[in-house]
Amino acid sequence: MPTIADVVRELESAYDPRWAESWDAVGLVCGDPSARVRRVLFAVDPVAVVADEALAWGADLVVTHHPLYLRGTTTVAATTFKGRLVHTLIKNDVGLFTAHTNADVADPGVSDALARAVGLTGPLTPLQPSADDPRRGLGRVGSLPAPITLRAFARQAARGLPGTAGGLRVAGDPDREVRRVAVSGGAGDSLLTTARAAGVDVFLTADLRHHPASEFMEAADGPALIDAAHWATEWPWLTEAARRLTSGLAEKGITVETRVSETVTDAWTTTAECEDLK
């Protein structure tokens, strides 16, 4: 049976920790590298419901996209949700591993899975190539097989992504035609200018705020915007990461069982129309 060290080695061959941003915290958060691994659960967020799911399924390792601790801490006491999570995992011999910005820029990475989920076909190129290797980078640019209206693309993207309370928000004329598309999993504010320079028809990302989006849309001839739930834009990558782990280990004659958590851990749990509040 493989160990946590075997699984970590395989994951880090796909998502090299050296590719992570300097502010990021990736790798093994808790767990003994010599511990045996039979089952690996993949999830976006290291939160209590995911730990519960790991225990219920009998996972030995949880792989999440988001780090549990991004900044330094002086305590893992069970007085905070993060400390409680660490206690739950360690008491039950479950490890926790994170691949975050190193998975964002990987080839294929988080935005490749997002691009395919919303219906892009053909080659994908990084929206913002990495300086050290332009095959990797943030976001992806690709094409739809044929031009469709922004409205139709938004519906297609909503169907391709897992359902969340907020759905998708669209900025731009719903009847305009779109074909060239940029996507970026997670918060994509910082790539707005890059998306415009790339000459795409629409940029799909998450966590867009009023002022950057409003100012972006004031400029004529720019791309339309689609703002999806942060969790939903990163979730498609989990299946790809699980597949890479199992196939990489299988080449070495090692078998692990993987599962992708379908628990929606997006922060937003419901919406209310103005009419509901009258």
Ligand SMILES: [Zn+2]
């Ligand atoms: Zn994220």
